[in-house]
Amino acid sequence: MKNFFKFEPIYQSTKSRARVGRIHTPHGIIDTPNFVAVGTNAAIKALDSVVIDQLEQQLIFCNTYHLIIQPGVDVVKNAGGLHSFMNRQKPIITDSGGFQVFSLAYGSVHDELKSRGTKKLNNTVLKLSEEGVLFRSYKDGSPLLLTPESSIEAQKALGADIIIPLDELPPYHTDKITLKKSLDRTHRWEKRSLDKHLENRQNQALYAVVHGGVDPEFRKQSADYLTQLPFDGFAIGGSFGKTCKEMLTMLDHLMPHLPPDKPNHLLGIGDLNSIEEIVKRGIDTFDSSYPTRCARHGLLFTQAGTHKITQGKHKNNLNAVDPECHCYTCKHYSAAYLHHLFKAHELSGYTLATIHNLHFLIQLVNKLRNKILNGEL
Amino acid sequence: MKNFFKFEPIYQSTKSRARVGRIHTPHGIIDTPNFVAVGTNAAIKALDSVVIDQLEQQLIFCNTYHLIIQPGVDVVKNAGGLHSFMNRQKPIITDSGGFQVFSLAYGSVHDELKSRGTKKLNNTVLKLSEEGVLFRSYKDGSPLLLTPESSIEAQKALGADIIIPLDELPPYHTDKITLKKSLDRTHRWEKRSLDKHLENRQNQALYAVVHGGVDPEFRKQSADYLTQLPFDGFAIGGSFGKTCKEMLTMLDHLMPHLPPDKPNHLLGIGDLNSIEEIVKRGIDTFDSSYPTRCARHGLLFTQAGTHKITQGKHKNNLNAVDPECHCYTCKHYSAAYLHHLFKAHELSGYTLATIHNLHFLIQLVNKLRNKILNGEL
Numbered sequence: 001m002k003n004f005f006k007f008e009p010i011y012q013s014t015k016s017r018a019r020v021g022r023i024h025t026p027h028g029i030i031d032t033p034n035f036v037a038v039g040t041n042a043a044i045k046a047l048d049s050v051v052i053d054q055l056e057q058q059l060i061f062c063n064t065y066h067l068i069i070q071p072g073v074d075v076v077k078n079a080g081g082l083h084s085f086m087n088r089q090k091p092i093i094t095d096s097g098g099f100q101v102f103s104l105a106y107g108s109v110h111d112e113l114k115s116r117g118t119k120k121l122n123n124t125v126l127k128l129s130e131e132g133v134l135f136r137s138y139k140d141g142s143p144l145l146l147t148p149e150s151s152i153e154a155q156k157a158l159g160a161d162i163i164i165p166l167d168e169l170p171p172y173h174t175d176k177i178t179l180k181k182s183l184d185r186t187h188r189w190e191k192r193s194l195d196k197h198l199e200n201r202q203n204q205a206l207y208a209v210v211h212g213g214v215d216p217e218f219r220k221q222s223a224d225y226l227t228q229l230p231f232d233g234f235a236i237g238g239s240f241g242k243t244c245k246e247m248l249t250m251l252d253h254l255m256p257h258l259p260p261d262k263p264n265h266l267l268g269i270g271d272l273n274s275i276e277e278i279v280k281r282g283i284d285t286f287d288s289s290y291p292t293r294c295a296r297h298g299l300l301f302t303q304a305g306t307h308k309i310t311q312g313k314h315k316n317n318l319n320a321v322d323p324e325c326h327c328y329t330c331k332h333y334s335a336a337y338l339h340h341l342f343k344a345h346e347l348s349g350y351t352l353a354t355i356h357n358l359h360f361l362i363q364l365v366n367k368l369r370n371k372i373l374n375g376e377l
Numbered sequence: 378m379k380n381f382f383k384f385e386p387i388y389q390s391t392k393s394r395a396r397v398g399r400i401h402t403p404h405g406i407i408d409t410p411n412f413v414a415v416g417t418n419a420a421i422k423a424l425d426s427v428v429i430d431q432l433e434q435q436l437i438f439c440n441t442y443h444l445i446i447q448p449g450v451d452v453v454k455n456a457g458g459l460h461s462f463m464n465r466q467k468p469i470i471t472d473s474g475g476f477q478v479f480s481l482a483y484g485s486v487h488d489e490l491k492s493r494g495t496k497k498l499n500n501t502v503l504k505l506s507e508e509g510v511l512f513r514s515y516k517d518g519s520p521l522l523l524t525p526e527s528s529i530e531a532q533k534a535l536g537a538d539i540i541i542p543l544d545e546l547p548p549y550h551t552d553k554i555t556l557k558k559s560l561d562r563t564h565r566w567e568k569r570s571l572d573k574h575l576e577n578r579q580n581q582a583l584y585a586v587v588h589g590g591v592d593p594e595f596r597k598q599s600a601d602y603l604t605q606l607p608f609d610g611f612a613i614g615g616s617f618g619k620t621c622k623e624m625l626t627m628l629d630h631l632m633p634h635l636p637p638d639k640p641n642h643l644l645g646i647g648d649l650n651s652i653e654e655i656v657k658r659g660i661d662t663f664d665s666s667y668p669t670r671c672a673r674h675g676l677l678f679t680q681a682g683t684h685k686i687t688q689g690k691h692k693n694n695l696n697a698v699d700p701e702c703h704c705y706t707c708k709h710y711s712a713a714y715l716h717h718l719f720k721a722h723e724l725s726g727y728t729l730a731t732i733h734n735l736h737f738l739i740q741l742v743n744k745l746r747n748k749i750l751n752g753e754l
């Protein structure tokens with residue numbers, strides 16, 4: 001492990017697998033456990049980068065698939081990488097692009113992970129082979145080839161602090177033999193990604209992606225294989241099952257097989273009900289577009305539950321959405337004004353709601369870290 | 378004239394009617410000549426009030442018609458008025474609501490003022506009488522009555538620093554007899570508005586609206602009648618003709634009939650080509666949604682002309698949109714990043730472009746004031 005990336009464990013709870021730590025990156029520290037906001041197109045929706053930095057959002061997640069298509073990795077590379085392109089000072093993580101290729105092909109991400117919708121690849125994936133995956137751009141239909149090596153190259157051009165190898169996302173409804181074949185291919189792809197990455201680490205950390213669906217044995221096999229390779233951390237991907245309970249059972253089986261001296265990341269989970277439970281299972285970071293998407297739909301998080309800001313009860317509510325919240329939005333504007341902005345479809349409503357929800361998540365993980373340190377979790 | 382509102386002439390050009398002054402209001406000073414940004418729904422589109430205050434946007438224009446319908450004047454009154462509702466510290470001006478009632482009835486505002494589109498009232502105006510105008514809400518179709526008195530009452534509830542009496546907007550294609558009838562009714566409505574206003578000034582200034590279309594004699598009659606009444610200032614409304622030239626000719630005739638010791642306002646004009654010309658004719662303030670609307674369409678104003686940010690030439694442009702601009706947007710982001718935000722339909726692009734265009738306008742009027750003071754206009 002080089003100096004540019006280091007996981008510093010600080011405290012391990014004796015009551016659960018919950019732990020507090022610090023990830024040191026070239027763009028600063030990520031306190032763990034922590035929520036990772038999603039900025040798919042090199043932008044958190046409705047916020048600019050300076051505002052995100054001011055919020056102390058320590059890590060954001062950008063999607064390589066989208067950035068390959070718009071603006072194209074060459075544009076970002078030409079600008080000096082994602083940090084410089086979007087003027088972000090703090091850490092960034094990118095994914096491989098594979099998740100979007102497969103999830104768009106299967107229908108929506110949510111449909112696939114929850115085993116609803118189509119079970120087969122639609123025509124956006126043109127060819128899936130040992131080499132990689134050939135797919136159609138969602139923008140103009142042009143064919144694009146994503147291989148383990150090309151994904152790493154793209155992520156080298158984007159220059160995030162943490163990058164992720166290409167994996168295959170098998171459908172939830174898959175027999176064991178097909179799932180095993182997919183797992184083995186994902187492992188071969190991850191090894192190729194690692195080899196490519198080690199040619200030029202470029203001060204980036206590469207996390208493996210542990211697969212195996214909801215099969216405890218496969219998850220163990222995946223962890224055992226990947227943890228023997230010099231990855232810098234371990235992301236948990238693939239299908240987590242249909243329910244939160246299934247996911248937690250999977251984590252109960254998997255987490256003891258991950259090394260305590262390396263950071264881990266749970267891909268795509270960040271709903272309010274799950275956070276404390278995944279943290280108890282030892283998750284260090286987790287990303288989700290849920291808080292920002294909720295914000296744009298007028299769903300504001302508070303200590304007293306989630307408020308639908310367009311409800312009539314907020315029409316004359318001159319208090320802040322959450323009177324105890326210290327965010328920019330609650331400091332400056334009433335629930336009545338936010339209600340009006342949403343009713344009038346004013347863009348500033350989306351911005352103010354997004355600031356509030358991100359602030360809420362940042363406070364939530366702060367509190368969870370304190371709870372762990374105080375031996376309460 | 379009471380203390381709460383005062384026009385302070387500072388310098389009268391000897392080369393033109395251009396002049397520099399200061400309007401003192403309960404919420405601070407408006408340096409004139411000045412551009413007034415439009416925040417129809419108690420919000421400048423894509424910006425929140427704190428940002429607008431930081432931009433030093435000295436006066437914003439809110440539309441009573443929209444606010445009557447959403448959130449309703451009672452909600453704003455309950456919040457302590459517009460300033461408190463939207464958390465704005467600087468001056469606000471509201472209109473009577475009449476302009477929107479008539480212009481929506483005639484088709485688009487632009488169509489009507491440029492004499493395109495329908496020439497007759499459509500069915501959104503249910504009844505036009507001496508009492509006032511009965512119209513249908515654009516939101517739910519419910520009938521609403523706007524009278525000179527009810528408009529003043531609504532604007533008392535909204536509590537802007539400057540308010541405007543109800544007027545009738547006659548179509549451009551109108552014979553002289555009909556135009557004269559409309560003018561006379563507008564004058565009666567304005568007198569009723571003034572009487573209502575004087576019952577309780579409530580620290581608000583009431584500007585008259587000078588009408589008469591493009592008829593020099595009618596404009597003079599309107600000015601002569603209205604300037605004999607104790608209005609605090611004079612707005613110029615009605616049809617300005619089909620072209621910028623027609624408008625300037627109208628101003629050439631009209632402006633000598635307005636009193637030099639009171640401020641004036643040109644309603645709905647703020648395109649870049651017109652600004653210097655209207656300022657030369659002695660206009661103190663003028664409002665337009667043009668700069669903010671342009672911003673949301675990716676049209677960014679610079680010293681070197683207007684840039685369409687989505688054009689391919691900006692794809693790799695690592696400079697600011699205007700390298701000499703000191704706005705928040707140009708200080709933090711490249712043209713390439715803005716290009717990408719617009720291409721990816723990211724909301725933050727609209728915010729950053731709006732900040733830039735408003736900053737440009739604020740700088741433009743600053744420069745015009747200096748030019749006048751330096752005897753160059």
